[in-house]
Amino acid sequence: MKYQVVIAGIGGQGAVFLVKVLSIAAGLKDQKCLGTENHGMSQRGGSVSCYVKVGDFYSPAIDEGQADLLIALEGNEGLRNIQYLKKDGGTIIVNADEKFPNIEYKTVKIDAFEKATNGEIPIQALNVYMLGVTLAKDPNFPFNLGDIEEAIKVMNAKMADKNIAVLHKAIEDSRSV
Amino acid sequence: MKQILMGNEAIALGLVHANVDMVSGYPGTPSSEILGNFEKFSKKFDCETYAQWATNEKVGFEVAYAGAIAGKRTCTTLKQVGLNVASDALMSASYIGHLGAMLLVSADDPGFHSSQTEQDSRSFAKFAKIPVFDPATPQEAYDMVKIALDLSQKFETPVMLRPVMRVSHAREICEVDDEVNFQPNKGEFKRDMGRWAAVPPKGRFAQGLEQLRRVDTIAQYNWENFIEPRVKELKGGQTLCLTSGTGDGYVKEATEELGLEADILKLDMPYPLPKEKLEKLFDDYKTVIVFEETYPCIEEQLSSPKLHGKLTNDVHKIDEFSKDKVIQAFNNVGLTDKQSPYQNKKFEDELPVRPPNLCPGCPHRDVYYSIMKVFKKKKSIYSSDIGCYTLALNQGAIDTVLCMGASVAMASGFSIADKSKTVIASIGDSTFTHSGVAPLINAVYQKHRFILVIMDNSVTAMTGRQKTPERANPGVINLKHIVEGCGAVCMEHIYTPDIDESVAFMKEVKKKFEDMDGPLVVIMREFCVLDKERAPAMLPGIYAEVDPDKCVACDICTTQYKCPPMHYNEDHKIEIDPFLCIGCDACIDDLCPTDAFIERKLK
Numbered sequence: 001m002k003y004q005v006v007i008a009g010i011g012g013q014g015a016v017f018l019v020k021v022l023s024i025a026a027g028l029k030d031q032k033c034l035g036t037e038n039h040g041m042s043q044r045g046g047s048v049s050c051y052v053k054v055g056d057f058y059s060p061a062i063d064e065g066q067a068d069l070l071i072a073l074e075g076n077e078g079l080r081n082i083q084y085l086k087k088d089g090g091t092i093i094v095n096a097d098e099k100f101p102n103i104e105y106k107t108v109k110i111d112a113f114e115k116a117t118n119g120e121i122p123i124q125a126l127n128v129y130m131l132g133v134t135l136a137k138d139p140n141f142p143f144n145l146g147d148i149e150e151a152i153k154v155m156n157a158k159m160a161d162k163n164i165a166v167l168h169k170a171i172e173d174s175r176s177v
Numbered sequence: 178m179k180q181i182l183m184g185n186e187a188i189a190l191g192l193v194h195a196n197v198d199m200v201s202g203y204p205g206t207p208s209s210e211i212l213g214n215f216e217k218f219s220k221k222f223d224c225e226t227y228a229q230w231a232t233n234e235k236v237g238f239e240v241a242y243a244g245a246i247a248g249k250r251t252c253t254t255l256k257q258v259g260l261n262v263a264s265d266a267l268m269s270a271s272y273i274g275h276l277g278a279m280l281l282v283s284a285d286d287p288g289f290h291s292s293q294t295e296q297d298s299r300s301f302a303k304f305a306k307i308p309v310f311d312p313a314t315p316q317e318a319y320d321m322v323k324i325a326l327d328l329s330q331k332f333e334t335p336v337m338l339r340p341v342m343r344v345s346h347a348r349e350i351c352e353v354d355d356e357v358n359f360q361p362n363k364g365e366f367k368r369d370m371g372r373w374a375a376v377p378p379k380g381r382f383a384q385g386l387e388q389l390r391r392v393d394t395i396a397q398y399n400w401e402n403f404i405e406p407r408v409k410e411l412k413g414g415q416t417l418c419l420t421s422g423t424g425d426g427y428v429k430e431a432t433e434e435l436g437l438e439a440d441i442l443k444l445d446m447p448y449p450l451p452k453e454k455l456e457k458l459f460d461d462y463k464t465v466i467v468f469e470e471t472y473p474c475i476e477e478q479l480s481s482p483k484l485h486g487k488l489t490n491d492v493h494k495i496d497e498f499s500k501d502k503v504i505q506a507f508n509n510v511g512l513t514d515k516q517s518p519y520q521n522k523k524f525e526d527e528l529p530v531r532p533p534n535l536c537p538g539c540p541h542r543d544v545y546y547s548i549m550k551v552f553k554k555k556k557s558i559y560s561s562d563i564g565c566y567t568l569a570l571n572q573g574a575i576d577t578v579l580c581m582g583a584s585v586a587m588a589s590g591f592s593i594a595d596k597s598k599t600v601i602a603s604i605g606d607s608t609f610t611h612s613g614v615a616p617l618i619n620a621v622y623q624k625h626r627f628i629l630v631i632m633d634n635s636v637t638a639m640t641g642r643q644k645t646p647e648r649a650n651p652g653v654i655n656l657k658h659i660v661e662g663c664g665a666v667c668m669e670h671i672y673t674p675d676i677d678e679s680v681a682f683m684k685e686v687k688k689k690f691e692d693m694d695g696p697l698v699v700i701m702r703e704f705c706v707l708d709k710e711r712a713p714a715m716l717p718g719i720y721a722e723v724d725p726d727k728c729v730a731c732d733i734c735t736t737q738y739k740c741p742p743m744h745y746n747e748d749h750k751i752e753i754d755p756f757l758c759i760g761c762d763a764c765i766d767d768l769c770p771t772d773a774f775i776e777r778k779l780k
Contacts, residue, residue: 039207059498076529
């Protein structure tokens with residue numbers, strides 16, 4: 001099995017957190033996985049793109065036209081990275097409103113900013129929320145809810161309950177998307 | 178035992194498992210997490226070790242090096258540009274050697290993610306004549322730490338480990354030792370003046386000859402231990418790819434996915450290489466291509482008409498590796514004529530650029546704003562330095578960025594060269610203690626007229642908020658005393674999130690400077706908004722919003738202030754992103770000429 005994920009967002013939104021969660025989830029299943037993160041200057045509110053490669057890979061970065069999935073924590077950062085998606089079958093799961101343009105890839109969009117504005121989710125959990133949407137909407141995603149819950153607990157036991165609640169909320173919300 | 182580790186964690190754990198008991202470094206992306214994790218693992222496994230941030234890379238190197246002379250197993254960590262600072266010590270250490278072991282971890286940053294140059298530390302190792310290992314993954318980084326330290330002890334020479342950002346910040350499942358059998362190494366300095374204090378020309382010449390012999394011996398060791406076992410797996414034929422570090426992964430994946438026939442020989446130690454033995458291998462191939470990141474380190478050590486790489490313009494010379502670049506190289510050499518499957522259409526419409534920026538609420542922003550307000554751009558030169566505050570480029574508040582500490586001496590130079598302008602240098606507290614003190618003394622004794630603003634947030638912020646010397650020793654080390662000790666006049670100001678107050682203080686600075694015939698130093702006592710210990714008390718929690726009737730779209734906030742939450746909405750009025758505003762209160766009342774920023778009413 002080979003599955004390549006690009007996670008795009010703005011520095012501070014928690015893209016690196018998702019790389020950690022997916023790496024841990026892979027580790028718990030003893031599934032080969034290579035993830036890379038952005039640190040330092042790129043963390044200061046700039047564009048961030050991280051990679052997770054699940055399966056037999058040797059190189060850490062993802063080339064254009066190779067990603068099965070793009071999780072975009074913000075619309076423009078999603079668009080900035082669409083070239084990484086596979087021409088056939090690449091999926092983008094994006095936090096965006098109805099203004100997000102039509103693109104040639106399978107698109108799942110959900111307005112997480114609106115949910116945060118309405119107080120439905122804490123803005124700090126935007127990343128976990130989008131991971132929940134991914135679990136609900138990407139049938140080929142190599143992890144299931146149990147895997148991710150377990151990884152979240154391993155990563156930070158104190159915050160696990162809150163994060164898992166957001167995960168469930170996202171899955172629930174995804175029914176109407 | 179299997180463990181999920183980030184590259185820098187793997188290196189840190191490798192150090193503990195390799196019985197290293199002294200680590201001394203200076204933070205720099207992508208190397209910064211090694212020392213902190215070493216400290217963490219040391220505590221976890223109850224190992225008595227030394228792990229400290231030095232004031233700069235040269236100091237860090239020398240502390241670790243002296244430890245190795247005295248028989249300890251030591252390590253220094255830095256980034257590739259930090260190696261430039263430590264290079265003076267490294268060049269001599271390579272002649273003299275040591276009795277214990279010393280690993281120099283120099284993390285490279287191909288692609289300029291967080292660095293001002295893309296230099297290749299492997300080529301620096303070659304220049305200094307020390308062996309270098311180039312890991313491709315966190316697992317390899319872990320394994321190579323142990324191998325490199327043993328090699329260092331065996332040959333009495335510092336050895337380099339060169340992880341790139343995609344190794345330091347990669348995560349994977351690593352196989353690591355089950356147990357920690359840490360035994361502190363006995364530190365015992367053995368007097369040997371002929372060696373430790375070798376005097377030129379005779380003493381150093383002799384060491385130079387020894388160095389040459391050592392390099393030859395290690396090249397042979399490289400062949401026997403790291404290369405020959407892999408040669409047996411080669412099949413021979415059309416093409417041989419020589420790879421190093423991450424280059425190996427890209428070549429493996431690309432050749433597999435595209436069905437390209439080629440043998441791949443990975444060189445774990447890209448210097449020193451057994452030249453003749455490697456070139457002999459070329460007999461079995463028509464073409465040899467070298468894939469390495471980012472300088473032609475391997476390529477420069479070999480010669481053959483069959484050899485292709487950066488020097489023959491077949492392989493890219495700048496930027497990170499990718500599979501696309503592998504297929505391009507195959508095409509350039511004429512081995513294939515394939516359309517690269519690793520290219521795809523970008524989004525067609527223009528997207529707003531999103532450069533890194535100072536955090537919302539960052540005091541640096543107010544300080545730069547007030548500098549520009551009082552010392553007008555047309556009449557000033559703003560020399561600056563390396564740190565978070567470099568991001569004030571977005572405000573147009575910085576004219577020059579060169580290297581660590583350069584703001585001060587460049588201010589000297591500008592003050593001599595262009596007397597019509599006021600020179601205002603800015604430097605962080607950590608960068609000032611790193612390399613700002615010597616140029617300040619220079620400026621005092623030569624009477625250079627400029628203003629130096631030390632922006633003291635009491636952390637090394639950009640690299641993850643490591644403690645600075647002053648923060649770690651409150652009441653003992655004091656920047657003001659240092660500045661005054663250099664003979665400079667010093668003004669100190671405690672920052673508050675009140676722009677008018679910062680501007681008023683800058684006016685006092687201007688007035689004071691009028692009477693000066695040398696440098697005037699200003700210490701702005703600030704804080705870092707990400708500093709969990711100090712920031713909460715400094716941020717009043719007064720959030721801003723915009724009164725759209727008052728906003729006249731004058732652009733002052735979006736050009737001179739540049740706080741990330743501020744942006745234009747569809748009605749071309751400024752809007753504050755409520756998720757980004759940190760509640761510093763600074764913009765309310767003082768910033769907007771029409772007072773459009775008002776306190777957000779909580780619903």
